Amino acid sequence: MATMITSECINCGACEPECPNNAISQGEEIYVIDPLLCTECVGFHDYEACAAVCPVDCCVTDPNNVESEEALITRARAIHQDVAFSESFESRFRKGGETAAPSSAPKKSEPRPAPSAAAAPASPGGAAPAAPEIAGPLNGDESEAILTPLPGIETWEIPVRCFKCNESYLVAVSRFMIGNVLFCPHCHKSMVVKDNLNFRIRTLLKELYDGWERDAAQIRARRERELRDFSERRAKELRDFETRQRQALEKIKAQLRETSESYDAPGRPAKRGSPFGWG
Ligand code: SF4
Ligand code: SF4
Known part of the structure; x- marks a missing residue:
């Protein structure tokens, strides 16, 4: 699923510089994500960087836009042709998996314990x-x-x-x-x-x-x-x-x-x- 920003966005701008694909921009009313650039951070992180920093948790997965890991890494490779992604590229799909790289997701705030x-x-x-x-x-x-x-x-x-x-x-x-x-x-x-x-x-x-x-x-x-x-x-x-x-x-x-x-x-x-x- 591509990531999307809901109407709860408070336009703080924290997510924009975090995106490795420059997929986030200021829209007419709130920040928006270009689904053609979003890779759910596959290739770079095993978490969605925008969601990790959003203070109001309004970067959510879009249930109407389901995409496979393969499609997302293919997109990442197309966007970043100068980057050599290894076979064990970081991916939220393999979070906790044997080949997954260790998670380095920033702790924005602790979830409700x-x-x-x-x-x-x-x-x-x-x-x-x-x-x-x-x-x-x-x-x-x-x-x-x-x-x-x-x-x-x-x-x-x-x-x-x-x-x-x-x-x-x-x-x-x-x-x-x-x-x-x-x-x-x-x-x-x-x-x-x-x-x-x-x-x-x-x-x-x-x-x-x-x-x-x-x-x-x-x-x-x-x-x-x-x-x-x-x-x-x-x-x-x-x-x-x-x-x-x-x-x-x-x-x-x-x-x-x-x-x-x-x-x-x-x-x-x-x-x-x-x-x-x-x-
Ligand atoms: S999930 Fe990752 S690639 Fe997609 S918009 Fe958020 S930061 Fe960018
Ligand atoms: S971090 Fe969240 S609230 Fe701030 S601009 Fe991005 S989507 Fe909107």
């Missing part, structure tokens, strides 16, 4: 909440990771600090029912779940889930709207272009007819004047 035991900040000396594993991106595109649904709330594990030995251990969220007894695996000291601990934990998780779903719904709606707007704009541009082409054809036909009809060819009989006139 998925909760995970490794990523969650550990409390001083204690265990971090063990979040359930999150499924990979829906379509392999990192920009879609935000649309990944969270796994069930019951799959979370909560860190507990033993007040006797001061060690931490993880307990399934479902065990936090008032009156449940938890045992420290290190010193076997018991602890009873009291008060509204269960309520507080579930409230925190519910807020996370509600916000996650709300954000995902908003971004889905926004992306659909952008794609629809883009398709409509492109269809209109195509219609206008066809109209101009038809008008140009009609015009040239009329000009050719006029030229041939008015041509004063040698031997052509002169126009006769009126028998009642003076000419």
Whole structure:
């Protein structure tokens, strides 16, 4: 897919100098990408350079313009005839593949962090909440990771600090029912779940889930709207272009007819004047 810029563009210009093919320019309203020059950075990077620097994430793949890696590297070779692309040229298609060059994509900003035991900040000396594993991106595109649904709330594990030995251990969220007894695996000291601990934990998780779903719904709606707007704009541009082409054809036909009809060819009989006139 070629890359396109959606109407969310704020005209910051950050993407333009990043393009290895000079495919980006300032359009009438926003920056635009020439699809005949865009190679999705194949040959140069294993990521789209414009998307990597765009502060509002409006450089997105165009689902209406799907192109193969072969077509894109062929285009890159045609544009950069002075560059010798090796067989293991960089390509977003082979990101993470055996022959792919190591990714050097700049970190514009960290994506929304998925909760995970490794990523969650550990409390001083204690265990971090063990979040359930999150499924990979829906379509392999990192920009879609935000649309990944969270796994069930019951799959979370909560860190507990033993007040006797001061060690931490993880307990399934479902065990936090008032009156449940938890045992420290290190010193076997018991602890009873009291008060509204269960309520507080579930409230925190519910807020996370509600916000996650709300954000995902908003971004889905926004992306659909952008794609629809883009398709409509492109269809209109195509219609206008066809109209101009038809008008140009009609015009040239009329000009050719006029030229041939008015041509004063040698031997052509002169126009006769009126028998009642003076000419
Ligand atoms: S994806 Fe790469 S080649 Fe295409 S416009 Fe963006 S920077 Fe240029
Ligand atoms: S970086 Fe993004 S917002 Fe800035 S001009 Fe390029 S497409 Fe528009």
